[in-house]
Amino acid sequence: GAGVSQSPSNKVTEKGKDVELRCDPISGHTALYWYRQSLGQGLEFLIYFQGNSAPDKSGLPSDRFSAERTGGSVSTLTIQRTQQEDSAVYLCASSLGSNTGELFFGEGSRLTVL
Amino acid sequence: QQPVQSPQAVILREGEDAVINCSSSKALYSVHWYRQKHGEAPVFLMILLKGGEQKGHDKISASFNEKKQQSSLYLTASQLSYSGTYFCGTETSGTYKYIFGTGTRLKVLA
Numbered sequence: 001g002a003g004v005s006q007s008p009s010n011k012v013t014e015k016g017k018d019v020e021l022r023c024d025p026i027s028g029h030t031a032l033y034w035y036r037q038s039l040g041q042g043l044e045f046l047i048y049f050q051g052n053s054a055p056d057k058s059g060l061p062s063d064r065f066s067a068e069r070t071g072g073s074v075s076t077l078t079i080q081r082t083q084q085e086d087s088a089v090y091l092c093a094s095s096l097g098s099n100t101g102e103l104f105f106g107e108g109s110r111l112t113v114l
Numbered sequence: 115q116q117p118v119q120s121p122q123a124v125i126l127r128e129g130e131d132a133v134i135n136c137s138s139s140k141a142l143y144s145v146h147w148y149r150q151k152h153g154e155a156p157v158f159l160m161i162l163l164k165g166g167e168q169k170g171h172d173k174i175s176a177s178f179n180e181k182k183q184q185s186s187l188y189l190t191a192s193q194l195s196y197s198g199t200y201f202c203g204t205e206t207s208g209t210y211k212y213i214f215g216t217g218t219r220l221k222v223l224a
Contacts, residue, residue, distance in 0.1 A: 031210050033212070035214070041217075042201065042214055042215065042216050042217045043156070043201060043203075043214035044214075045211070045212070045213050045214070048210070048211055050210070055211070056209070056211050091156075095210070097210055098210075101210070102158035102161060103148075103158065103203070104158070105155035105156050106155060107154075107155050108155060
């Protein structure tokens with residue numbers, strides 16, 4: 001596709017279960033970002049990748065959160081032992097990774113933890 | 115570390131002007147501006163690089179004062195389509211890591 005694709009678009013899970021959120025960036029984009037947006041709030045930085053490496057993981061809220069990127073393309077954000085406070089929209093964005101590169105955002109994955 | 119935006123919210127009539135400010139406690143390398151409509155993904159408006167430049171297209175422009183670590187977005191002769199939440203995204207070290215501001219909700223009324 002032409003844009004950033006995220007799946008699932010909606011996920012409802014029970015507290016304590018693990019979830020995986022997937023992001024398929026725009027082809028050729030070397031930089032990939034994960035942000036979290038709680039209801040009515042701003043964009044909270046989680047992690048970003050340059051190629052397959054993650055220079056900055058400082059935004060991950062706890063060790064229950066992890067992310068990987070393979071082949072310089074698809075990325076997966078994994079949340080283990082989900083808690084109710086993890087409920088939010090998880091947004092992925094990609095860019096060319098240059099200093100003039102705009103971020104292209106996906107539609108997000110809405111996670112609800114019951 | 116999160117940039118602070120002001121005002122938090124603003125209501126305008128069509129045709130009125132608005133200014134949204136973004137202030138960082140850290141030295142800035144670049145600033146992006148995005149608009150997010152309800153239930154949609156943020157959409158890129160413009161980027162300003164270190165050097166104090168001012169940019170614009172149509173009736174939306176922005177400035178970047180790196181000494182003051184601030185950027186401002188100017189909306190002139192606002193249209194209904196300008197309604198949404200505006201975010202600045204700041205880069206502090208040339209690493210392409212963007213931290214977004216607290217957001218400004220803008221509503222334009224007919």
